[in-house]
Amino acid sequence: MEFPFDLAPVLGERFCVVDQHLRPAGRGGTAKREELEQQLRTVIDELGKASAKAQGLSTPVTSAARMESNRHVLYILRDTRSPKGAVLGFLKVGYKKLFLLDRDGSHVEVEPLCVLDFYIHESQQRRGLGRELFREMLQRERVQPEKLAVDRPSEKLLGFLRKHFGLCDLIPQVNNFVIFEGFFSTRTVPARRPFPRPRPEEPIKPYSLTERDFLREEPEPPWPFNLSRGSPVRGSLRPFLLRRETPAGTPPEPPPRRARYGTGSGGRGGIGAGIGIGAGIGAGVGTGIALGIVLGPILDSVWAHFGISFGSESGFGLGSFWD
Ligand SMILES: CC(=O)SCCNC(=O)CCNC(=O)[C@H](O)C(C)(C)COP(=O)(O)OP(=O)(O)OC[C@H]1O[C@@H](n2cnc3c(N)ncnc32)[C@H](O)[C@@H]1OP(=O)(O)O
Structure with a gap:
């Protein structure tokens, strides 16, 4: 030409x-x-x-x-x-x-040449x-050659691939691409997680509904347990992100703080909630929780004023709902 x-x-x-x-x-x-x-x-x-x-x-x-x-x-x-x-x-x-x-x-999601x-x-x-x-x-x-996908090959190209590279055993597809035996073999790390096989009546779920399922919001606990709670997803991802962002040579980040939305959760403020629960046994659980919330910060500041510490995050009360 x-x-x-x-x-x-x-x-x-x-x-x-x-x-x-x-x-x-x-x-x-x-x-x-x-x-x-x-x-x-x-x-x-x-x-x-x-x-x-x-x-x-x-x-x-x-x-x-x-x-x-x-x-x-x-x-x-x-x-x-x-x-x-x-x-x-x-x-x-x-x-x-x-x-x-x-x-x-x-079905397998891949990104081949x-x-x-x-x-x-x-x-x-x-x-x-x-x-x-x-x-x-x-x-x-x-x-x-067996790792390639071929977009709508002509008869000449199929003959060419068969002759020079021994590619003749096709894996049938529903789109226009042709792949051959060996395409999926010896994959040390799959390019993508395979899709779960759909039930006959069930359509294939789109990418966002499967791969990103783990990002969905968890239901929020009822008041007052939701008061100091952040997003569960952000909470669990944060230590990972912090670890990755810490420059080399700096000391590791402390473990993430326990969330304090449970009755009698660990820490000084939790003692108040523990007492509240104690009162609640006599006066009704609702009153006990309310007392816990009111007494927690007051006792906290009083003890802080006199320099009394019970060791933070020590799980002093009844334990936390969520770590
Ligand atoms: C995804 C796609 O691109 S699909 C489109 C592929 N392109 C085309 O079909 C366009 C027209 N064809 C061509 O341009 C060429 O034939 C190509 C690119 C397929 C191959 O290039 P070539 O230089 O001819 O290939 P090469 O000489 O290395 O190999 C020859 C082999 O290819 C195959 N081949 C090449 N030409 C032909 C033909 N006219 N008829 C049948 N098979 C053919 C045969 O297996 C042949 O071996 P053989 O001669 O022993 O039968």
Whole structure:
């Protein structure tokens, strides 16, 4: 595929890697930077059109504008022997979040590298150039061929994958992506937690209802036990966040304070509540709790005035409801 300009300053070496920034890869030449960028856009657009035509698609899957708005990577293969350097073909890949079925039919959310578009010029097909380009991509992306997902492969591409990489055993999917045996194997850390298998009548729950279930609000206890209570979720996450934010070398944070919304909870203020409960045994639980709340702060300040301490957070009363 030839162009009316020198491809060396636009594409550089035999393999040119282009991302969303569309930077010309070559050096030298007389053209200005903007001109080279425009030439690179022309190359990408023309390659996209040729690939769409070869696959019988009405719209190109690959264009300069699409490249700019996606985080895809384009591998362009160039013939460096011809005077201006013809383009031989290209391969486009990118990471995509997909819901795929494993061999057991369970849905798994993964984000594999996907083959999105692949084209070798008609005059150059079946000469090993596709394999050369594909191998270069595998090496640079550090991925095994069986770990790839392929977006709606043509018959030619299926034959190509079978011949060069032995990929023939498909794992059936309900979307347009094709994966092969080995895709799910030897996963040390699954990319995502597998979805629980849905019951036949139950639709698949969306991402936010499953993965983030643990963030839901817990029911608040009734008054007066809710008075000094923060969000249970924030409370339990806080020590973790503090640990992570503490700069190296500084002493560790003290353990989180016990929440004091339980009857007779630990600490000086809890003694008041304990007495309140004691009175409540005779006068009714409601009165006891009320007395506890009133007496707690008063006794607290009196003892503080005389310098009396019972050791804070020691679980002096009846114990706390929540840690
Ligand atoms: C996700 C997607 O991109 S789907 C779209 C894939 N692209 C296309 O279908 C566009 C048209 N086809 C092409 O551009 C090329 O044929 C490619 C990119 C699929 C393969 O590139 P090539 O340089 O031809 O591959 P290479 O020479 O390395 O390997 C040849 C093998 O590919 C397969 N193949 C290539 N061309 C053909 C063809 N016309 N018919 C059937 N199989 C073919 C065969 O397995 C072939 O082996 P064989 O010649 O022993 O039968």
